[in-house]
Structure formats: C-alpha cells, structure tokens
Amino acid sequence: MGLFALNRLMSLQRDRHRRRHQIRARCRLMASMTTGKRKGSPCQQDDDSESGKIKRMAIPELPEDILLRIHSLMPMREAARAACLSQAFLHSWRCHSNLIFNKYTIGLKSASGEKFHHKVDCILRKHKGSLKTFKLEYNEMNGLDDFSYFDRWLQIALKPGLEELTFVLSETETMRKYNFPCALLSDRVGNSLRHLSLRFCDLHPTVELGPLRSLTRLCLCYVSITWNELECLLSNSPALELLDLTRCTEIRCLKLSCALQRLIMLSVLECRRLTVIESKAPNLSSLYLRGSSLDFSLVETLQLKELYLQQDNLIRDACAKLPPMLPNIETLAIESPRWSMHQCCLPNSSTLSTSTLI
Numbered sequence: 001m002g003l004f005a006l007n008r009l010m011s012l013q014r015d016r017h018r019r020r021h022q023i024r025a026r027c028r029l030m031a032s033m034t035t036g037k038r039k040g041s042p043c044q045q046d047d048d049s050e051s052g053k054i055k056r057m058a059i060p061e062l063p064e065d066i067l068l069r070i071h072s073l074m075p076m077r078e079a080a081r082a083a084c085l086s087q088a089f090l091h092s093w094r095c096h097s098n099l100i101f102n103k104y105t106i107g108l109k110s111a112s113g114e115k116f117h118h119k120v121d122c123i124l125r126k127h128k129g130s131l132k133t134f135k136l137e138y139n140e141m142n143g144l145d146d147f148s149y150f151d152r153w154l155q156i157a158l159k160p161g162l163e164e165l166t167f168v169l170s171e172t173e174t175m176r177k178y179n180f181p182c183a184l185l186s187d188r189v190g191n192s193l194r195h196l197s198l199r200f201c202d203l204h205p206t207v208e209l210g211p212l213r214s215l216t217r218l219c220l221c222y223v224s225i226t227w228n229e230l231e232c233l234l235s236n237s238p239a240l241e242l243l244d245l246t247r248c249t250e251i252r253c254l255k256l257s258c259a260l261q262r263l264i265m266l267s268v269l270e271c272r273r274l275t276v277i278e279s280k281a282p283n284l285s286s287l288y289l290r291g292s293s294l295d296f297s298l299v300e301t302l303q304l305k306e307l308y309l310q311q312d313n314l315i316r317d318a319c320a321k322l323p324p325m326l327p328n329i330e331t332l333a334i335e336s337p338r339w340s341m342h343q344c345c346l347p348n349s350s351t352l353s354t355s356t357l358i
Helices: 002-035 064-072 076-085 087-093 113-126 148-157 183-188 227-235
Strands: 046-049 052-055 098-101 133-138 164-169 195-199 217-221 242-246 253-256 265-269 276-279 286-290 295-299 306-310 331-335 354-357
Touching: 076 098, 098 113, 113 148, 133 148, 227 253, 265 276, 286 295
Parallel strands: 098 133, 133 164, 164 195, 195 217, 217 242, 242 265, 253 276, 265 286, 276 295, 286 306, 306 331, 331 354
Antiparallel strands: 046 052
C-alpha cells in the first residue's frame, strides 16, 4: 500500500507540472499574438487543443476597416500610445476621426507653449482624411504674439465631414481675442457641422455667410458678436435646436424668428447689455435666463415646459416679471439672491409639477 501511495503522489506531481507548462505556453502564445513582432510567431500557427485546431490572427492581419473601428473607439491618448507601439495602428492613427487637444491628452502641464504647439502641429500635419470631432482647449495665451497657430490648425481641421467643433481659449492680460474665421464654416463644413462651441473669440459673420444646414447646437461664451451678426448666423441655421449665450456682452437685443422651427432650448446667462428677449420660435420648450434686468415678456410661452430664472428681487416682482400665462409649464425654478418676501402669485398653470424658490 505504501508503494502504491508513493506512485500515486508522483503521478499527481507530474500532472501538475504538465499543466503549469501548458499554461506558460499559452501565455507565450497570447503575448506573441498581441505584439505580432516575432518572425514565425506561434500566433500565426494552428493551436492544438482539446477542442481542435483554432486559427489565431495577429493584429496586422486584421482587415483595415476593423483596425480603424477599434482605434476610433479608444480615447485619444491611448490611441496615440497604441500607434507608437504597433505599426498596425500607425496608419489608422493618422486617420483618427476624433482629435481632442488639451493638456491631458497631450500629456503636458499646460496647453500652451512651444512643446504644445509642436505636438499639435505634428499630429495635424500627418493627419489624413476628414475629422468628425475637433476640440482645442488652449490656456495661458499671454505669451502668444500672434494667432498663426490657430489659423493653420483650423485650415487643416475644417474639412467636409466635420460634425463637432469646440474652440475654447482662455482670457489674456491684454484681452485681445482671436478673430475666428467664420467664412471657413460655410465654405467647408456647411453640410456636416452639427455642434459649434466657441469661447473667448471674435465672431463676425456677414450676410455672405452660407447655410449651415446641419447645425443643431450653438454655444457662445465670452464671444464678441453683435445682434446683427448673430442674426446672420441664426438665419443660416434652420436646424438649430439649442442656443446657449454666456457673457456675450455686445448683444443688446435678441429676436428669434418663427423660422427657427426646431429650436427647443434657449439659455442666456449674464449677457449684461442684453435687456429684451423676443421669441416667436414655435417649439421653444426650455428657457434658462440669468441677468439683472432681462425682459422676456415677448417670448411666446405656449409650448414652454421648463423655466429657470435668476434675477435680483425676482420673488418680490414675480407677478410683474413672469409671463401672465404658462399653460404647459412643468418645471419652474426661481433663484433670487436679493429679495424681500412679498405676497406673489405664480402664473396660471394646470400642469405645474415642480416649483422651486431659492
């Protein structure tokens, strides 16, 4: 019995050693499959297993459309790293459709300076094909003597097929703003651009501006633009659904015509010279307003469902400042930093579901 037990123990040890060897061999196969760098790599050979022979493909052998799809789903920083590690991803990186440039994606402490310029230049110069998304978040513009970098980058990025453009700049000590080349919008991306977001720019569209047929979201923050110029932009954006104006101090009035059939959301925040808002947009359902003396009594409120207001002493003057009828209102939020409590009546509404007084 003792000899039998010893033989059994030795047999178990041999089996355990054999399984460890098989596991290590499989790990080496997986490693060689992902790198695809070894000549005659085992990942290009048949793998014998209990379930039969399985053909394993290395990354370079995958069809190009699959490589492009896999690469496009990666965050930009990881996509760039993959291109550095694998020749298979280098071509797809140069066709990457979503480019986002900020200090995090570039891997620098600041999104400015010569290193940042060089990296962005390098990526854009080697890029092939069209983009779907282009985002630039640039800070510390104090040392920038001119805006030639921005002109060059936009010349490359604004091509047919671009759907989302975000151009976020920071304030400068001299308060000099970049004059955004709005002519490039209609000339190159008029049929494809869906989202446009600008911060701290000059924007001066003229009557020669062509149509932006696909534009649904327009967000302007610290943008120097007059009402006449904004009207040119809006009149060429028939598909607009959201308009967001934040601290655009040159706008003195806002008149939205009935031609904006698809506009459902309007946000106007701290545009200090803006005093009157008039809207005939038939489907406007959400209104966000923040300002000391905004008169929105000329806004058609038939379809209005959400109303958010922030004004001084608004609680006291609610009866005078709120529209007399809000038949379809569902959410009403009022924030009044300075107010004294007086008796006030909310507008007549049979559907009001949420009311907040702050």
